[in-house]
Amino acid sequence: MATEEAGNGFNIHPMDQFEISNLFGDGGVHWYSFTNVTMWMGLAIVAVILLLVVGTRKRAIVPSRTQSIAEMMYGFVYKMIEDIAGKEGLKFFPYIFTLFIFVLISNFLGLLPMSFATTSHIAVTAFLAMGVFLTVTIVGFYKNGMKFLGLFWVSSAPLALRPVLALIELISYFVRPVSHSIRLAGNVMAGHAVIKVFAGFAGALGIWAALPILSITAVYGLEVLVAGIQAYVFTILTCVYLNDALHPSH
Numbered sequence: 001m002a003t004e005e006a007g008n009g010f011n012i013h014p015m016d017q018f019e020i021s022n023l024f025g026d027g028g029v030h031w032y033s034f035t036n037v038t039m040w041m042g043l044a045i046v047a048v049i050l051l052l053v054v055g056t057r058k059r060a061i062v063p064s065r066t067q068s069i070a071e072m073m074y075g076f077v078y079k080m081i082e083d084i085a086g087k088e089g090l091k092f093f094p095y096i097f098t099l100f101i102f103v104l105i106s107n108f109l110g111l112l113p114m115s116f117a118t119t120s121h122i123a124v125t126a127f128l129a130m131g132v133f134l135t136v137t138i139v140g141f142y143k144n145g146m147k148f149l150g151l152f153w154v155s156s157a158p159l160a161l162r163p164v165l166a167l168i169e170l171i172s173y174f175v176r177p178v179s180h181s182i183r184l185a186g187n188v189m190a191g192h193a194v195i196k197v198f199a200g201f202a203g204a205l206g207i208w209a210a211l212p213i214l215s216i217t218a219v220y221g222l223e224v225l226v227a228g229i230q231a232y233v234f235t236i237l238t239c240v241y242l243n244d245a246l247h248p249s250h
Helices: 002-008 036-054 065-109 122-152 162-208 210-246
Strands: none
Touching (some): 036 065, 036 122, 122 162, 122 210, 162 210
């Protein structure tokens, strides 16, 4: 069956693109290995530095293209934090802006041919989400003390329902890093897998490949949009969680 599929050109493995490989040596992947994930995360950091540091070092009243992009993203995240978490939330602007720009650049780099989508891996997104979870929890207790537990006590509900709602709120709170990470990784992985499937059809159909190629173009355009939207969603959820830590009462 495998030979028949290969002969017909339908030997498509859309999940192979997410395989982590050691770039130096033939051994397995260890915690110290320099992998394709490591390389593309490093390239994302380099791209951020080029955009925000090198690209804005010659700042002017009439901004260049690079300066305009950097200022636009800065203002976008600043306004988002201010609208959702208030003036108090602006203290965390450097952290939230770093999350936004890293996820955004990583998503866009993952769309380059022969690249690796680092944000398609739960190990990456879970680390980012867990950092957000621990940060807002620590901030919540540091700023409010035991009053932070008021986040789980719905005082506006009938007294008989409050314990049940408190349990639901507690469970949903600890599920946050799971949903926060899976939402980003799942959307990125699904889009890349679909593109790979259509690309396999295009290679197998020969002269009839026009339809799959058009589909790839459409899906790729959608993925460019998804790359930006998912960075926005990850950041806005971070702002919402931060607002809960700063203002925990229902």
